[in-house]
Amino acid sequence: MGNVYQALNVPTIVNARGAATRLSGAPTALFVREAMFAAGDHCVDMAALQSGASKIIADITGAEAGIVTSGAAAGLLLASAACMTGLDPGKMNLLPDTSGMKNEVIVARSHRNGYDHAIRTSGAKLIEVGLADRFAGTGVRDTEPWEYAAAVTPKTAAILYVAHPNAMPALSEVAAIAKAQAIPLIVDAAAQLPPVSNLKRFIAEGADLVVNSGGKMIGGPQASGLLFGRRDLVGAAVLQMLDLDIPFCDFEISPALLDKSRLVGLPHHGIGRVCKVGKEQVVGLLTALTRFVEAEEVPRRAARCRALGMRIANPLRSLNALNCSIEEDGFKPGLPSLRVEFAPDSPVSPDEMVKLLRSGKPRIECDGGDAGHGRIKLNLICLREEDPELIAGRIHDIFKSAITQA
């Protein structure tokens, strides 16, 4: 059967790597696609759509307000912009020039990552603190809470915290410092789902703004994300993303998202206008989010992953060089992957396997991050129903030709 990518001469891939952006995220579930399709049937006022989104996101996260963004990275840009400008339209017009504004965002060195470019895109300057010497094996410490406090200056606009089960120091300790100094705390929780309880957790622990990716585990459109938290900051963020080509008197938005009476006027298109989000993304993500938080949803997906994993593992039992096991990742309870261990005398090394899977037709992508430790990981979340036998068959073929060549 043909697919839409054939007309573009673009081969599809078998994605056992996970919802990576460069691999187009995950396949989009039918109910999400149907919602996006239906969204295209009408026009709406985007401020009204974000107002409706805010109510749903607030209910689910416990935050005062929330919006749908074009991704978690876009959420970081909007969050830092909001922390620098507040509701001042003059400052909004100036970004990324931050003259006269607080423009420093404090971050632990160990939390630095490629996505914080989005923070710098707003014009903010990252101020690194701490020494992550435990990674070098020479020390035992990471950044300590007092180091954040010591880095605060009159120019401090926000603190950035990148959530991860291994992240140090504890969020609650950083939140206490942020609160004592009245500095907004931005939490990048892009990939921290499931558990579903993490949608509420960071706000409950004291974050002022939280970003999530919509295209990762929530199962929304690839280019979608959530930004939620304090109403004045979320309001400042949405104002810098919306198209504002209207007179101030005609601008309407729910007071639950943005208190218009606090504005002296409307800014021009803001720094977030470049990462605009479409109605299809907003509706698609809200539909996915509403399903994601249902009690049965994560266990249902987990059961599917396990079944898919077994369908790959069972036909591989005859290969003595491999040992497959379903890995229940403690960080993502309920979303198992398949771990494939290679015997030291395996005729195919894990590294070769990753390359051969990738160079075959169709291209199969898996997680080779631990190939040097004698194993590969097959992420099961993005697999289509017909993929397991195809993957197992390809692995068999690769072994067969390696043995014949030997």
Ligand SMILES: *Cc1c(COP(=O)(O)O)cnc(C)c1O
């Ligand atoms: C994936 C990720 C992002 C970016 O998410 P998008 O929705 O793709 O923009 C940002 N921060 C972290 C820590 C991530 O893992």
